[in-house]
Amino acid sequence: MEPQTHDNNNFVALIVGVTGLTGVSLAETLICPQCLGGPWKVYGAARRPLPPWFPPSLLHHFITLDALDNEDARAKLSPIAHEITHVFWVTFQIRDDEETNVAMNGAMLTNVLNVLRSATSARLSHVSIQTGTKHYMGPINDPVRSLQLASHDPPFHETMPRLPYPNFYYALEDLVAAYAPSLTYSVHRASIIIGASTRGTHNALLMLAAYAAICRHEGLPFRYPREQVHMGAFLRHDGRQGAGGATRVGRDDGEGQKRSV
Structure with missing residues (x-):
């Protein structure tokens, strides 16, 4: 893949989960000159190689990355860690047991952030994570807890308190919040997302x-x-x-x- 030429490298993004619905749209948006601070320099990462339909022109470079493997994360991200200013976290792994989801997804994000923050002259300043309405509904994929949930009633509001159940969305929010004020962060609790990707499981x-x-x-x-x-x-x-x-x-x-x- 040939690297793209960028006139403005003040903002350098790492999109983790770039082949999913949100990741593809993010890459398309960030490379546009009309984007705030654009055009950005965009690195994309995913567990599997790029699918044939993915436009390589959207990325400066693609990284096949197992974020759950700390050694793989360090080996793949260390060469670019000093460049990254923004992380867009639009990936997850799901198992039936929510405690497993908490541990697994938390480890993935921790592994990536540790590499980027430990770089000499690290530039990372902001982390954006995408979660969803499970924040208000509880662990609906857990075969045991899903039968016992007392969820919030829609319409959902961001001021609603957390539910008293394990939820890996809560864990991700707490993880990025722990880095403040050295890092800023934003959380985006999307409901239904529409897009085009063969890697999207919720479409x-x-x-x-x-x-x-x-x-x-x-x-x-x-x-x-x-x-x-x-x-x-x-x-x-x-x-x-x-x-x-x-x-x-x-x-x-x-x-x-x-x-x-």
């Missing part, structure tokens, strides 16, 4: 968009094949049930009538 909106396009092409009504509650927090619906108990999603046509989308 409900793009799936629904493709399904809607097929329905339109075939002249079929768009019926969501699950319970109404799954749609209620995100989309307007008319509450009528279609065949098989599916919720029929509609929009107002301006005359007080609902039409299938």
Whole structure:
């Protein structure tokens, strides 16, 4: 991969999880001259090699990195550690047990930050982490705890207190907060993200968009094949049930009538 030429190297980003939905969009944004401080110099890292569809022009350099392996993190990141000013953390690993998730994801972020901060003339100043609405819902992937959760009711607000359960999102926030004030940080609790990546495991909106396009092409009504509650927090619906108990999603046509989308 040929390195990109950048006129402004004041900001140098390391996107960990660059091949995911958010990572791809971040890289596209940061290299634009119109971006604040842009164009940035962008390094991208992921556990697996770049997929064939990933545009290599988005990155100055790509690093295949196992952040869970401290030695691999040090070997791969030490050569660039003195350059990085900003880390964008948009990756995670998930297991069934939430305590394992806490330990594993915390170790990944710790390994990366330790390398970058230990560099001679280290420039790292800001860490941005992406979490999500599990912050307000609890460990929904844990097969035991998910049956016992007492979650917050939507709509969710950032001022809501933490739930009394293990949650690796909490662990990541506490980890970056511990570096203050020598590092600044930001936390982004995204709900549903739409984007294009074969590496994305949570891509409900793009799936629904493709399904809607097929329905339109075939002249079929768009019926969501699950319970109404799954749609209620995100989309307007008319509450009528279609065949098989599916919720029929509609929009107002301006005359007080609902039409299938």
